[in-house]
Amino acid sequence: MPDIVDRQSEQQELRALLSRGTPQLALLYGRRRVGKTYLLNHIWPREQVFYFTGAETTEEQNRATLVQDLADWSSETLHVEDYPTWRQAFRLLFEVRSPEPVVVVLDEFQYLGKTPEDLGSIASELNAVWEQRRPNRPFVLILSGSAVKTLEALDGGGAPLYGRFTWKAKLEPFDYGHVAEMAPFTSLRDRVRCYAAFGGTPRYLAALDLEQSLDENIARLLLDPRGEVRSLVETALVQERGLREVAKYQAILRAIGTGITEFAEIKVRAGLQADADTVVRRMVEKLIDLGYVRSERNMGAKATAAYRYRIDDPAFAFYYAFVTRFEAALARNDPMSIWTQHVAPLFDNYIGHVFERIAEQAFRRLHARLDLPMVRDWGRWEGQDSERQPLEIDIVAPLVDGRVMTGGVKWNATPIPARWHHHHMEGLQRLTRSGVAWAHAAARKESPLLWVAAGGFEPEFEAAVQKERDEVYLWDLEMLYGAQAMP
Numbered sequence: 001m002p003d004i005v006d007r008q009s010e011q012q013e014l015r016a017l018l019s020r021g022t023p024q025l026a027l028l029y030g031r032r033r034v035g036k037t038y039l040l041n042h043i044w045p046r047e048q049v050f051y052f053t054g055a056e057t058t059e060e061q062n063r064a065t066l067v068q069d070l071a072d073w074s075s076e077t078l079h080v081e082d083y084p085t086w087r088q089a090f091r092l093l094f095e096v097r098s099p100e101p102v103v104v105v106l107d108e109f110q111y112l113g114k115t116p117e118d119l120g121s122i123a124s125e126l127n128a129v130w131e132q133r134r135p136n137r138p139f140v141l142i143l144s145g146s147a148v149k150t151l152e153a154l155d156g157g158g159a160p161l162y163g164r165f166t167w168k169a170k171l172e173p174f175d176y177g178h179v180a181e182m183a184p185f186t187s188l189r190d191r192v193r194c195y196a197a198f199g200g201t202p203r204y205l206a207a208l209d210l211e212q213s214l215d216e217n218i219a220r221l222l223l224d225p226r227g228e229v230r231s232l233v234e235t236a237l238v239q240e241r242g243l244r245e246v247a248k249y250q251a252i253l254r255a256i257g258t259g260i261t262e263f264a265e266i267k268v269r270a271g272l273q274a275d276a277d278t279v280v281r282r283m284v285e286k287l288i289d290l291g292y293v294r295s296e297r298n299m300g301a302k303a304t305a306a307y308r309y310r311i312d313d314p315a316f317a318f319y320y321a322f323v324t325r326f327e328a329a330l331a332r333n334d335p336m337s338i339w340t341q342h343v344a345p346l347f348d349n350y351i352g353h354v355f356e357r358i359a360e361q362a363f364r365r366l367h368a369r370l371d372l373p374m375v376r377d378w379g380r381w382e383g384q385d386s387e388r389q390p391l392e393i394d395i396v397a398p399l400v401d402g403r404v405m406t407g408g409v410k411w412n413a414t415p416i417p418a419r420w421h422h423h424h425m426e427g428l429q430r431l432t433r434s435g436v437a438w439a440h441a442a443a444r445k446e447s448p449l450l451w452v453a454a455g456g457f458e459p460e461f462e463a464a465v466q467k468e469r470d471e472v473y474l475w476d477l478e479m480l481y482g483a484q485a486m487p
Contacts, residue, residue, distance in 0.1 A: 005202070006178040007039050013167055014043050014140070018101055023094070023139040025130060025164050029151035030171030031291040032236065033203035036144055039171070040105050049103045050074070050096065054111035054145075056241065059122070062112050063089050070096060086112075086125040093141065094134055101138035109154075110147040110241060119150065124160040147241055149289050173200030173291075173313070175361040177486055183208050188477040189454065190214045192411075193347070196354040197222060199314035204229045215339060222318060223326075223335035223343070233319045240290060248272060249283055253311065256293060257320020261308040284309065292316055299379035299396040300438045314354055321350055348411060355411045356380070356394055359452040362480045363397075372473070373448060374400040386434035391427050395450055396438060404442035407450035407473075416453050418460040424449075425468065445469060452480070 010028075017024040030036055041051065050073045052066050064080045066089055071078035074096050083089045093104050106112070113119030145151045148170070154161050155168060174182070179198070180191045182205040197218050198204045207228045208217050221229040237246050237253075248270070255269035267273065267280050287293040294312040297305050311317035322343045323330065330338055360378050367374075375397045382392040395407040408424055410416055431439035441447055448471035451457070456476040465472050 005181045006174060007035070007171075010039060010169055010171070011043055013169075014040075014142075017140045017167055018044065018048075018103060018138050021138050022136060023130075023134045023141070024166045025161070026140060026142045027151060027155060027165045027168035028142060028144045028171060029148055029169075030146065031148060031173075032146045032239065033201050033232070034171050034173050035202040036146070036171050037107060038202065040107070040142065040144065044103050048101055049105060050093075051105045051107065054106065054108040056111050059086075059112065059114065059118065067092070086122050087129055090126050090129040091132075094129065094139065098135050099137045103140045103142065105142045105144060107144045109143045109145045110150045111145075116150065116153075120160065123154055127160040127164065130161075130164060148291070174202060174205070175200060175365070176358045177361070177365055177481070179205060180481060180486075182206070183210065185210075185214055188481050191481060192351065192355065192358065192454065192477070195358065196314050196347075196351045197318050198229065199316075199318075201313070201315060204232065204315055215344070216336070218343075219335040219339045222315075223323060223330055223339055225331055227335075229315065230319065230323060233315055236292075236316075243286070248275075249287060252280070252283060252287060253292060253316065254320050254324055256309050257311050257317060257324065259321075261310060263306065263309070266309060288312075296379065298381045298383060299377070299398070300381075300436060310353070317354070318350070322346070351411050352409075355452070355454065356409045358480065359395065359409045359450075359475075362452065362475065363450070365486075366479075370473075373403070373405065373471075375405070376400050381431070381436070385430040387430075389430070391430060393424070393427055393431070396442070397450075398438060398441075399448075402441065403444070403447040404438050405448045405450055406442045407452070410451075410453040410455075412453050412455040415456045415458040416451075416461055417458050418464040421451075421461055421464045421468070446471075448472065451475070 014026065017026060028036055028040070041049070050070060052069055054062050055065070063083065063086060067078050067080045067083050070092065076096070078092070083092060096102060110119060113122050143151070143154065153159060155165050156162060176192070176195045179195045179200055182202065183191070183194045185191050185194060194214055198208070207221050212220070221227045224230065237243060237249050243249060251270035251272065252266060255266045258269070260266050260269050263281070263284070266284070267277070272280050284293060288295055292311065292313060293309055295307040295309055297307055311320060326338055326342055329342070363372065363375065366372060376399060378397045380392070380394055381396050385391050393406055394409040395405065397405040399405055406424070406428065408420060410420070428439055428443045432443050447469070449465055449469050450473045451465065452475045454477050457474055462474060465474065
């Protein structure tokens with residue numbers, strides 16, 4: 001397993017900051033366990049990096065610990081009482097080991113202040129030091145943390161540090177391809193199944209034992225009451241700073257995880273009828289901000305249209321779809337038997353929506369290599385046509401050139417027949433007759449079609465699609481995981 005999977009651009013850009021020879025301020029943030037700490041600990045030689053992690057305690061204790069840790073790292077004699085303010089502590093950081101090249105990482109920066117106002121004051125103190133005459137030396141100060149909105153706000157308009165950051169980035173979970181790098185199961189279907197179960201959080205993937213089968217890993221890590229990844233998922237919300245009434249947030253996730261997507265029903269299923277709609281909506285929005293839930297609308301829907309909600313992280317989706325459902329049985333029975341008898345038969349159906357996300361990720365991966373058209377937006381459409389008949393279009397992607405790419409995503413085991421293409425084209429015509437604006441452009445011959453099918457396509461399917469359109473993309477698992485798709 002490589003030391004660092006993906007993150008090549010982040011590594012190169014951060015290394016370049018130190019090579020500039022002058023002080024640089026950087027900002028790195030992202031949800032918990034996406035690998036921020038691991039990345040920052042593996043870019044520069046350890047002797048060049050002072051790494052401090054803020055704790056959820058008082059300002060005074062954090063500042064004292066910072067000075068003590070710096071003394072240990074630099075082998076300098078420092079006395080905590082000599083640095084009673086943040087301004088003095090920050091000035092000390094800029095001067096440490098001068099004129100040598102130094103990187104200072106203040107991780108979990110949000111913990112340095114007990115409230116947003118306190119953190120704003122601390123950021124103001126940092127800005128005051130930054131604006132003063134700084135030693136002309138190779139020096140990089142990186143503020144990092146998992147409170148995404150809080151860290152983003154450090155560079156917001158009107159914030160003390162606004163415009164001061166030379167570099168900033170949000171670290172995202174891995175996509176399906178990078179998951180395959182960390183967990184290169186021989187079977188391509190197992191690589192998809194691995195992403196569907198564990199998602200793209202590096203910490204979860206690091207727990208995998210590649211000497212075991214994927215099924216054994218799922219049973220051991222996710223289903224077992226003592227499973228490592230199960231424990232990390234179960235305690236994630238508790239560790240989020242400032243999240244009150246955690247049980248209510250968990251109830252919302254549990255409701256969404258069972259397949260409930262509409263707000264009103266989520267509220268009922270979560271048992272929050274007594275709470276005001278505005279309160280519950282704020283809780284849902286908080287879960288979206290934290291990266292646990294995503295909201296979506298039909299492509300082309302009005303701004304007033306209701307959102308649908310889904311669990312955004314596949315590991316959490318798996319947990320709320322299966323672990324909570326079979327929680328009592330898992331407490332009394334062998335996890336592997338629960339997997340074999342109850343979860344595995346339902347798993348392929350669960351993978352459907354996850355595979356749609358993989359299709360979107362694959363389009364981004366293959367875009368440059370295959371000179372694919374530039375997408376303006378990516379979405380789907382589901383609902384009823386004008387005759388109140390149900391209809392779903394898996395891919396609806398308006399392109400920059402005005403065309404609309406549509407298509408389907410199938411987690412199939414055998415090649416799909418031509419009837420799926422005919423069904424899709426019929427659906428576009430039904431939406432056109434129903435007055436859906438984008439469907440008119442999508443129905444034109446010049447608009448491309450994209451089909452992603454795990455089990456491939458029958459020859460009749462390929463012939464029918466090629467006859468219908470001039471620009472067609474037909475991708476199976478070999479294409480998604482082949483040399484063209486992987487870095």
